[in-house]
Amino acid sequence: MDADSLLAWRDEFPIVKTCTYLVSHSLGAMPARTAAYLQEYADTWSRRGVRAWQEGWWEIGRTTGDLLAPVLGVPPGTISMHQNVTVALGVIASCYTFSGRRRKIVMTDLEFPSNMYLFEGFRRYGADVVYVPSDNTVRTNLDRLLDAIDEDTLLVPLSLVLFRSAYLQNARAVIDKAHRVGARVILDVYQAAGTVPMNLEALEADYAVGGSVKWLCGGPGAGYLYVRPDLASEVFPGFVGWAAHANPFSFSTGPIVHAEGPERFQSGTPNVPAMYAARAGYEIVAKIGVQAIREKSLRLTRRLIEHARRAGYRLNTPTSDAERGGTVVVDVPNAEAVASELLRREVIIDYRPGAGIRMAPHFYNTESEIDHAMEMLDAIVAEITTTARG
Ligand SMILES: Cc1ncc(COP(=O)(O)O)c(C=O)c1O
Numbered sequence: 001m002d003a004d005s006l007l008a009w010r011d012e013f014p015i016v017k018t019c020t021y022l023v024s025h026s027l028g029a030m031p032a033r034t035a036a037y038l039q040e041y042a043d044t045w046s047r048r049g050v051r052a053w054q055e056g057w058w059e060i061g062r063t064t065g066d067l068l069a070p071v072l073g074v075p076p077g078t079i080s081m082h083q084n085v086t087v088a089l090g091v092i093a094s095c096y097t098f099s100g101r102r103r104k105i106v107m108t109d110l111e112f113p114s115n116m117y118l119f120e121g122f123r124r125y126g127a128d129v130v131y132v133p134s135d136n137t138v139r140t141n142l143d144r145l146l147d148a149i150d151e152d153t154l155l156v157p158l159s160l161v162l163f164r165s166a167y168l169q170n171a172r173a174v175i176d177k178a179h180r181v182g183a184r185v186i187l188d189v190y191q192a193a194g195t196v197p198m199n200l201e202a203l204e205a206d207y208a209v210g211g212s213v214k215w216l217c218g219g220p221g222a223g224y225l226y227v228r229p230d231l232a233s234e235v236f237p238g239f240v241g242w243a244a245h246a247n248p249f250s251f252s253t254g255p256i257v258h259a260e261g262p263e264r265f266q267s268g269t270p271n272v273p274a275m276y277a278a279r280a281g282y283e284i285v286a287k288i289g290v291q292a293i294r295e296k297s298l299r300l301t302r303r304l305i306e307h308a309r310r311a312g313y314r315l316n317t318p319t320s321d322a323e324r325g326g327t328v329v330v331d332v333p334n335a336e337a338v339a340s341e342l343l344r345r346e347v348i349i350d351y352r353p354g355a356g357i358r359m360a361p362h363f364y365n366t367e368s369e370i371d372h373a374m375e376m377l378d379a380i381v382a383e384i385t386t387t388a389r390g
Contacts, residue, residue, distance in 0.1 A: 006288060006296055006363040013217075013364045019346040020369045020376075025166070025191060025327040025360035026350050028217035031280040041276040057272050062262050064275040067282040068224060071216070071290060072189065072208060073199030078232070080225050080262035083271060085190060088209040088225035089118045089157070091265050092186055094239035096154060098126035102182070104153045108132045108140040110164060115157045115188060128152075137354055138165040138316055139323075146177045153183035160198065161191035161325030164355045166317045168196065168325050175204055184231070190214060194281075195297050195326035195362070197290040206231055215293075215326060215362065217281030221274025225265055232264060241268035293363045297326045300361035300370055304328040307374040311381075316355050331356030332381050334388070341380045347373045 013029040015021050021029055044052050056063070065079030072079070082088045105119045109131045119129050132145045140162070149156055156178050161168050171187055178185045184206040192198060194215030200208050208226040212218025227235070236258055242248050243266035246257045258264045285293065298321050305319055308330045316329040329352075332338055339351035349359050357377070361370060 004296065004366070006292065007366060009284065009288070010364050010366075012284065016364050019348050020373050021348050022359045022361055022365065022369065022373055023348045023350055024195075024217075024362035025163075025214055025325075025358055028194070028214055028281060028362065029364060030219065031217055031284055033280040034219065034277055037276045037279050038273065041273050057270070060272055060275045061266060061270045064222065064278060064282070065224060065262055067279060067286065068193075068216075070286050071193055071282065072226060073197075073203075074201050074208075074226050075229065077261050078226055078229055080227075080265040081270065081275060082223040082225055082265075082267070083221060084223040085112075085188065085209045085211050086114045086118055086223075087267075088223050089115065089186065091225060091237050091239050091267075092155070092207050092209070092227075093118065093122055093127075095235040095237050098122060098128075098154070102152055102154045104128045104130055104150075105155050105157070106130045106132065106145070106148045106153050106183075107157045108134055108145055110134050110137065110140050110162050110167075111157060111159055112163050112188060112190075115159070119155075119157070127154075138318065139167050140169060142170055142173060146173060149174070149177050149181060149183055151181050153178065153181060155184050155186055157186045157188060159188040159191060161189075161196060163191050164316075164352060165329055166191065166325040166327035168192070168318070168323050171203055171205070175206075178206075179204065191325055191327070194285045194290060195293055197294055200226060204228070212278045212281060216278070216285055217362075218278030219274065219281070221271050222278035225262075227262075227265065233260060237265055240264075240266065243268055243270070288363060296363055297361060298324075300365060300367065301326065301328050303367060303370045304330070304359055304361070304374065307370075311374075311378055314356070326362070327358050327360040329355050329358050330377070332377070334381075334384050337384055338377065338380050341384070342373070342376060345376055345380075347376050349373070 012031050015029045061081040066076040069076050132148045134140045175185045186207040187205045189208050190210040193210045206228050212222040246259045314331040316331050318324045335356045336351050339357050
């Protein structure tokens with residue numbers, strides 16, 4: 001057993017006893033207490049019925065967002081909860097018109113595809129989507145991105161950590177440039193939240209979006225949207241429903257009177273079961289502290305990198321700690337087939353075309369699991385190479 005105090009949390013994550021679980025960049029392990037919280041949801045619905053709305057369900061978006069606030073480094077009362085990142089982005093986009101001079105949406109060509117698809121859809125309203133080319137698939141070109149952000153720029157969607165390579169972007173530089181020219185930055189923190197410490201308030205991020213499926217171990221259906229408090233009262237989202245009204249139970253007809261606070265960005269009825277499901281992961285990550293998770297993550301990802309280097313595998317991920325999130329991307333010959341065989345042997349990773357095999361240790365993983373996964377990888381690569389030659 002590794003001498004590592006975070007391993008005390010392993011008992012809370014049943015799946016890690018059954019396989020080598022190295023896929024927390026995709027689906028974080030489920031905490032045992034999530035089952036208890038979901039049972040609590042069912043019991044509340046069953047026993048309290050409609051009274052549950054007054055007993056915590058109606059405000060559950062706000063209270064769940066507040067649990068997340070310390071992980072993102074933002075004040076309470078600034079996060080609203082949504083189905084997923086795409087919906088949160090749609091709410092932000094609906095705060096703007098794209099008719100004046102300032103209608104450019106600037107992002108790099110390595111952004112997550114949904115960030116592109118959503119804003120591509122807003123071309124019909126006048127948005128001018130500009131992609132800044134990268135030199136390779138691992139890193140974006142910061143100078144080129146900063147040059148592209150100008151007085152015509154409205155929004156800059158920026159992943160803090162790139163999904164394909166785990167490259168940790170320089171959000172400070174992008175936010176500073178955007179603010180100098182009057183543009184707003186939407187930080188997509190999905191691949192960072194829960195494994196890379198952040199203080200979005202100090203960073204002066206205008207908006208931040210993310211979800212809970214990955215490092216937060218919170219499961220699907222709990223996307224989040226942070227809006228800088230002074231900006232929140234200046235924008236008037238168009239994609240809103242009755243839950244965003246200042247006085248929803250007045251059921252007043254005609255135009256909305258926007259609520260203050262996170263409810264301003266709500267659509268309709270909150271996704272109550274997803275909020276119950278997300279709670280345990282948020283509590284655990286906040287209790288451990290993202291700084292401690294990061295230290296362990298760097299230790300384990302360095303171990304993966306050292307092994308990959310010794311074996312001569314191509315690394316499609318930055319090797320310097322300062323530039324890397326929580327994932328290591330290893331490319332090997334026949335990577336897709338190798339990934340399938342790893343899965344068959346209960347080493348849980350994933351494969352992305354153009355990148356390779358993504359491996360992501362979290363606070364519940366051990367050094368021996370890293371060694372086991374890499375030994376399996378070596379064995380499978382050798383077997384597949386021999387078969388291909390024969
Ligand atoms: C950086 C990033 N943004 C967005 C998404 C997708 O978000 P959603 O499915 O919540 O819309 C992902 C999912 O993998 C991601 O890695």
